[in-house]
Amino acid sequence: MKMNRLNIACAIGLALASTLNIANAKTMVFTNVSIVDIDGSAPKGKQTVVVEDDRITAIGQTAKIPSGSQVIDASGKYMLPGFAEMHGHIPQQTAGEQAIKDTLFMYVANGVTTVRGMLGGIGQLDLREKASSGEIVSPTLYLAGPSFSGGSINSVEQARVKVERQKKQGWDLLKIHPGLTLEQYQAMASKANELGLEFGGHVPAEVGLDNILKHKQRTVDHLDGYVAYLDGESTPISDEKLLKVAKRTKEAGVGMVPTMALWRSLLNASDLETLQSQPELKYMPKATVDGWTNYYKAPRTTDFLRSDEPTVRNENRMRLLKAMDSVGVEILFGTDSPQVFSVPGFSIHREIDAMQEAGMSNKAILKSATVAAGDYFDDKDKFGTIKVGYRADIILVDENPVTNMDTLQTPVGVMAQGRWYSKGDIDKELEAIAKRARP
Numbered sequence: 001m002k003m004n005r006l007n008i009a010c011a012i013g014l015a016l017a018s019t020l021n022i023a024n025a026k027t028m029v030f031t032n033v034s035i036v037d038i039d040g041s042a043p044k045g046k047q048t049v050v051v052e053d054d055r056i057t058a059i060g061q062t063a064k065i066p067s068g069s070q071v072i073d074a075s076g077k078y079m080l081p082g083f084a085e086m087h088g089h090i091p092q093q094t095a096g097e098q099a100i101k102d103t104l105f106m107y108v109a110n111g112v113t114t115v116r117g118m119l120g121g122i123g124q125l126d127l128r129e130k131a132s133s134g135e136i137v138s139p140t141l142y143l144a145g146p147s148f149s150g151g152s153i154n155s156v157e158q159a160r161v162k163v164e165r166q167k168k169q170g171w172d173l174l175k176i177h178p179g180l181t182l183e184q185y186q187a188m189a190s191k192a193n194e195l196g197l198e199f200g201g202h203v204p205a206e207v208g209l210d211n212i213l214k215h216k217q218r219t220v221d222h223l224d225g226y227v228a229y230l231d232g233e234s235t236p237i238s239d240e241k242l243l244k245v246a247k248r249t250k251e252a253g254v255g256m257v258p259t260m261a262l263w264r265s266l267l268n269a270s271d272l273e274t275l276q277s278q279p280e281l282k283y284m285p286k287a288t289v290d291g292w293t294n295y296y297k298a299p300r301t302t303d304f305l306r307s308d309e310p311t312v313r314n315e316n317r318m319r320l321l322k323a324m325d326s327v328g329v330e331i332l333f334g335t336d337s338p339q340v341f342s343v344p345g346f347s348i349h350r351e352i353d354a355m356q357e358a359g360m361s362n363k364a365i366l367k368s369a370t371v372a373a374g375d376y377f378d379d380k381d382k383f384g385t386i387k388v389g390y391r392a393d394i395i396l397v398d399e400n401p402v403t404n405m406d407t408l409q410t411p412v413g414v415m416a417q418g419r420w421y422s423k424g425d426i427d428k429e430l431e432a433i434a435k436r437a438r439p
């Protein structure tokens, strides 16, 4: 384990030299810290939190500090679990080693310590292993395989075979894209249920929302299919209809990954100038940002994005999210980065704004990114809460995010799998990423 940590520090160079020192400490201890109360279970008062390897091993007002520990005086600071990006896109091998490293670092820099990758590609399973063994600086990765879509599936038999193959290869879930026929979807779903594989993603038009709820698709990402189901492309949907479908979703046990900020951009319901003024664009190559601008300006041709009234459609989405939240649907935080004007890691702050605008409370937003993600993956590991035995994925901030979410934009430091990155470490590496993006 220690060897791995040395490699990590070497791999990203002098910029993270201080990580090397910290990583050599046997244990790491935060003293006098306030633990943010997200779900009512956080201990009250100033706490000492002990981390050994990748686990939180003790929490208490009088927790003993093991000798030789690296101690961080966190007086006046707040600690919360790292965020999960439940709809992220991990680059494929073809993106190049540096681009992959930079993407993974930008997640960590913003406190994203878990990513559910939502489109499988070459090299990602290797990357998942390197991330979990600590060989690279990365959030913990859970990965959907290459997608099931109209383009990749031509028959019922092919759907079944593809499920079996992805199970054998070890993907964590299946990704559903538009274009599947109902028969193909049903074949995929029954084979996946038989093999104990979950599936999530879009609602293919021919399958429709009723079948998605019936077959208990694990998540519907982007609130896809709901607006079409409720005829809300160009006219406001009634509160009654929104509430009814939200209740049905809750009963079916299907989770939502809303991706509000991204979808607003995709629908052209955001203002281009505002999008172009996002300071984090400096971390992306100019060609990428130009591509996003061109996309923004191009006409929408796919059904699930086409709309004559983007503002009305976006408002329907916001009200739908609020209705889902009000009846207790499982909401999981996701931004679909990197995608149009959605920069890995930084995109969480755009999504927080959008969820607030939809009317979710700060606690509900925090829960969707931490406790809810931990519950979602409870068969894989324990994380998403600051508790003994849980993975040491931690964000340390200056203020209580329950009252001020903006504090998350400038973390004092981030811990991913027990490895600590101070603000100084993070800023230096981000500066290097900006230079590489715009030499």
Ligand SMILES: [Zn+2]
Pocket: 087, 088, 089, 118, 336
């Ligand atoms: Zn996506």
